[in-house]
Amino acid sequence: MNKKLIAAAVASAFGIPSLALAQFSVPDGVAGSNASGSSVTISGKLNYIYGQYANGGQGNALQTTNTAALVPGTANLLTGYSALANSESQVDIKGSEALGGGLSAWFQCGTSIDVTGTNAATGNAGLCGRNSAIGMKGNFGNVYFGNWDTSQKMAIARFTLFSQSEPLGNSLLFNGAASADSGNVATASTVSGMAQNGGSSNFWRRQSRLMTYITPVMSGLQASVGMSTDSEANFQSAGTINQKPRLYSFGATYDNGPVTLGLGVEQHRGYNPAAFSSTVAIPTSQGNGYIGGSDSIINYAAKYSFGNAGFVNFIYSDIKYQVSGDLNTSLKNWTVNGRWNLGGPHAIQLGYVNVGSTSGTFGAGTAATTGAPFRVGQAIANGGAGNTGAQKYQAEYVYAFSKRTELGLRYAMVKNDSQANYFIGSNGTIGGFGEKQSYTGLRLTHSF
Numbered sequence: 001m002n003k004k005l006i007a008a009a010v011a012s013a014f015g016i017p018s019l020a021l022a023q024f025s026v027p028d029g030v031a032g033s034n035a036s037g038s039s040v041t042i043s044g045k046l047n048y049i050y051g052q053y054a055n056g057g058q059g060n061a062l063q064t065t066n067t068a069a070l071v072p073g074t075a076n077l078l079t080g081y082s083a084l085a086n087s088e089s090q091v092d093i094k095g096s097e098a099l100g101g102g103l104s105a106w107f108q109c110g111t112s113i114d115v116t117g118t119n120a121a122t123g124n125a126g127l128c129g130r131n132s133a134i135g136m137k138g139n140f141g142n143v144y145f146g147n148w149d150t151s152q153k154m155a156i157a158r159f160t161l162f163s164q165s166e167p168l169g170n171s172l173l174f175n176g177a178a179s180a181d182s183g184n185v186a187t188a189s190t191v192s193g194m195a196q197n198g199g200s201s202n203f204w205r206r207q208s209r210l211m212t213y214i215t216p217v218m219s220g221l222q223a224s225v226g227m228s229t230d231s232e233a234n235f236q237s238a239g240t241i242n243q244k245p246r247l248y249s250f251g252a253t254y255d256n257g258p259v260t261l262g263l264g265v266e267q268h269r270g271y272n273p274a275a276f277s278s279t280v281a282i283p284t285s286q287g288n289g290y291i292g293g294s295d296s297i298i299n300y301a302a303k304y305s306f307g308n309a310g311f312v313n314f315i316y317s318d319i320k321y322q323v324s325g326d327l328n329t330s331l332k333n334w335t336v337n338g339r340w341n342l343g344g345p346h347a348i349q350l351g352y353v354n355v356g357s358t359s360g361t362f363g364a365g366t367a368a369t370t371g372a373p374f375r376v377g378q379a380i381a382n383g384g385a386g387n388t389g390a391q392k393y394q395a396e397y398v399y400a401f402s403k404r405t406e407l408g409l410r411y412a413m414v415k416n417d418s419q420a421n422y423f424i425g426s427n428g429t430i431g432g433f434g435e436k437q438s439y440t441g442l443r444l445t446h447s448f
Contacts, residue, residue: 002087002200010110011083014392021057023079026047029245031283032122035131036099038095038096038097039096039097040093040094040095041094041095042091042092042093042094043091043092043094043447043448044089044090044091044092044113044447044448045088045089045090045445045446045447045448046089046113046444046445046446046448047086047088047089047163047445048084048085048086048087048089048443048444048445049085049087049166049167049410049441049442049443050082050084050085050088050328050441051081051082051167051410051440051441051442052080052081052082052439052440052441053080053081053082053167053424053437053438053439054080054082054437054439055080055410055423055431055435055437056425069423071257073177081342085166085426086103086112086113086114086393087163087165087166087426087443088112088130088163088166089112089113089114090110090111090112090113090130091110091111091113092108092109092110092111092130093108093109093111094106094107094108095107095108100237101138102138102139103135103136103137103138104137105134105135105136106134106135106136106137106144106230107135108131108132108133108134109127109128109132110128110129110130110131110132111126111127111128111129111130111132112126112129112130128147129147129400130147130175130206130314131146131147131148131149131206132146132147132148133145133146133147133148133210133212134146139216140216141213141214141215142213142214143211143212143213143214143215144211144212145210145211145212145306146210146212147206147207147208147209148207148210148212148226148245148340149205149206149207150205150206150210150226150249150251150266151212151214151224151225151249151250151251151264151266152203152249152251152264152266152299153204153205153206153251153264154224154251154252155224155251155252155253155262155263155264155299155301156251156262156264156299156301156305156315158253158260158262158301158314159260159262159301159313159314159315160315160337161313161337161338161339161349161351161394162349162351162394162396163426164204165236165425165426166425166426167223167410167412167424167425167426167439167441168351168394168396168410168412168425168439169425169426170203170315170335170337170351170353170392170393171204171425172333172353172355172378172414172422173254173315173317173333173334173335173353173355173380173391174202174203174297174317174319174333175201175202175203175319175331175376175377175378176201176202176203176204176377176378187356200245200268200271200272200273200275201271201274201295201321201376201377201379202218202377203266203268203297203317203319207226207228207247207249208228209228209229210227210228210247211226211227211228211229212224212225212226213225213226216319220254220255220256221252221253221254222252222253223248223250223251223252224246224250224251224252224255225249225250226248226249226250227246227248227249228245228246228247229246237290244270245268245269245270245271246268246269246270247266247267247268247269248264248266248267248269248342249261249264249265249266249267250264250265250266251264251265252264258304258305258306258307259302259303259304259305260302260303260304260305261301261302261303262300262301262302262303262315263298263299263300263301264297264298264299264301264416265296265297265298265299265371266297267295267296268294268295268296269292269293269294269295270292270293271293271295272293272324273293273295273321273323273364273376273377274321274323274324274375274376275379276376280314292324293321293322293323293324293325294322295319295320295321296319296320296323297317297318297319297320298317298318299315299316299317299318300315300316301313301314301315301316302314304403308341309340310338310339310340310341310347311338311339312336312337312338313335313336313337314334314335315334315335316332316333316334317332317333317334318330318332319331319333321360321362323362323376323381326361327360327361327362327375328360328361328362329358329359329360329361329362329363329379329381330358330359330360331355331356331359331379331389331402332356333351333353333354333355333356333359334354335351335352335353335354336351336352337349337350337351337352337394338350338351339398345399345400345401346397346398346399347397347398348395348397348398349394349395349396349398349408350394350395350396351392351393351394351395351412352391352392352393352394353389353391353392353394354389355379355388355389355390355391355392355420355422356389357384357386357387357417357420358376358379358380358381358382358384358388359384360375360381360383360384361383361384362374362376362381362383363380363381363382363383364382364383364384364385378422378423379420380419380420380421380433382419385419386417386419387417387418387419387420388417388419388420389420390414390415390416390417390419390420390422391414391415392412392413392414392415392422392424393411393412393413393415394410394411394412395410395412396408396409396411396443397409397410397412404446404447404448405444405446405447406444406445407412407442407444408442408443408445409442410439410440410441410442410443411438411439412424412425412438412439413436413437413438413439414436414437414438415436416433416434416435416436417434418434419432419433419434419436420433420434421433421434424437424438424439425439
């Protein structure tokens with residue numbers, strides 16, 4: 001379909017006068033085109049997954065909410081159910097204007113496509129809720145302001161295969177993957193919240209009120225740095241948190257022939273990752289309040305390409321939380337994944353994720369299976385007593401109908417240690433500790 005007609009249709013849907021867009025040329029390029037005048041492009045993708053979920057088994061205890069006490073000795077029965085889900089389907093409206101001298105202004109409005117009606121039914125559908133910003137770019141690089149993936153996430157995303165929060169994703173690697181940010185409000189990661197991979201503890205996020213700078217590519221090296229504004233404090237109640245939350249993020253990649261290297265560093269200040277209550281006293285036992293802290297992640301990544309045959313990726317993540325005062329917890333995770341093209345439209349994608357047991361002082365002396373657990377996001381903190389890790393296995397056969405449409409037949413499984421209850425991803429549910437979860441299904445993706 002002619003892109004000018006698409007632009008006019010979108011303009012009508014969003015209440016934009018058609019004459020405003022009719023003045024623009026619509027080249028095949030992206031925002032920031034060096035062509036003279038202005039340009040608007042529309043692109044996006046539809047990505048839907050269906051599958052059968054098996055949740056449960058003979059776990060150690062049943063947990064009904066994140067903060068409720070467990071029922072010792074109560075095992076989950078194996079629960080099976082099917083689900084159809086939208087996984088990061090979106091439409092992007094991008095525009096640019098050449099200002100001369102290699103300088104251009106640009107914007108992007110990324111919006112979720114909600115074909116299943118899930119968000120519309122809950123009132124959560126919204127315009128420009130995905131990567132959306134306004135910026136300037138030129139020979140100096142690119143600077144922009146808005147709601148966007150952090151610098152750390154953009155760098156490390158080059159070494160992943162799947163959308164992070166879906167059943168085959170690597171959200172376990174980053175202790176969750178936030179699809180949206182609402183001022184990093186320090187609220188408890190409830191079961192429903194964790195099922196959406198939100199909360200203030202994860203390190204794979206699209207950050208609101210973000211300022212970002214990306215350098216030009218210099219001999220294969222490109223870097224980015226970003227910072228959120230402390231106006232996020234406006235989204236906190238006075239008693240919820242005692243420090244203005246702020247995010248600092250850095251990412252860099254280096255390409256040299258078949259080898260690509262990546263580094264991602266991010267720090268969260270005042271995020272209250274364990275969702276302590278609003279008391280102001282320094283916690284003396286396992287925490288009855290939050291006084292501000294610094295949480296961080298360092299990701300090291302590498303990729304080796306075998307040309308048209310495929311590639312293999314590796315990521316190592318080192319995560320540390322200053323839960324409050326001198327209470328802390330940390331975990332070290334890693335993943336290896338890759339794609340092998342079998343010839344013609346056929347390909348295989350495989351992955352393995354290893355989530356390490358937590359260490360540190362937070363949660364010492366409490367077993368997750370005998371009382372209310374101490375949790376930081378999905379991770380269970382037990383003072384370094386061990387058995388709080390998990391493993392995830394990922395496999396997908398891909399059939400490409402064209403460059404823009406493909407079908408995937410897929411399988412994923414999460415095996416929890418005896419003191420852990422990580423869940424498989426979107427549409428997964430939190431089960432008993434030590435349980436195994438699995439997903440078998442298909443994916444249909446179309447880009448435009």
